[in-house]
Amino acid sequence: MLTKMIRTLRKTRLMDTTKLGSGQGKRICRRVRNHLQLGSVKYLTYRMDKLENIFELQDVLNKRIGVNMDELNDEERANWILNYVRAMQQELAELTDSVPWKWWAKYQDFDKQNAKVEIVDLFHFLISLAQVMGMTADDVHQAYLKKNEVNHKRQESGYSTKDENDSRHI
Numbered sequence: 534m535l536t537k538m539i540r541t542l543r544k545t546r547l548m549d550t551t552k553l554g555s556g557q558g559k560r561i562c563r564r565v566r567n568h569l570q571l572g573s574v575k576y577l578t579y580r581m582d583k584l585e586n587i588f589e590l591q592d593v594l595n596k597r598i599g600v601n602m603d604e605l606n607d608e609e610r611a612n613w614i615l616n617y618v619r620a621m622q623q624e625l626a627e628l629t630d631s632v633p634w635k636w637w638a639k640y641q642d643f644d645k646q647n648a649k650v651e652i653v654d655l656f657h658f659l660i661s662l663a664q665v666m667g668m669t670a671d672d673v674h675q676a677y678l679k680k681n682e683v684n685h686k687r688q689e690s691g692y693s694t695k696d697e698n699d700s701r702h703i
Contacts, residue, residue: 585670591660602664610665617662624654679703 595602605613628651633641663673683699 588670595661613665617658620658621655624651627651676703
């Protein structure tokens with residue numbers, strides 16, 4: 534069972550299993566949670582170590598900057614939400630400037646390296662925003678899976694009408 538699971542993880546590139554040591558097989562079993570079937574697409578879901586690591590690193594950085602999410606009251610939370618949204622708007626503008634968007638200008642180049650940096654900057658603020666709302670990496674992952682399922686259902690139905698209630702369970 535474990536060998537088959539590891540082969541599946543290798544094939545789908547969901548996990549780097551080339552450096553498995555003794556005792557790590559059980560850890561992989563604990564990380565593998567379930568199979569999720571959405572239409573004809575089958576997803577293997579597992580514990581998001583990389584995402585959890587990013588959340589941990591962001592929490593350390595936020596605390597170093599002086600933002601302790603555990604100690605915020607609702608007014609401070611609202612202010613930090615606005616701060617992070619504004620920061621993300623700025624990062625989106627910087628990402629936009631990395632792409633030759635002026636169709637009338639011939640001098641522009643696509644700065645792919647800077648675009649990647651701006652995307653990572655967006656992640657910093659997006660993760661902080663999730664943390665302000667008390668979300669963990671697992672919370673984000675679970676909400677993403679549910680919302681992704683909603684989006685697939687919308688596509689299957691033609692998404693011809695807006696249903697405000699189809700995402701209330703997320």
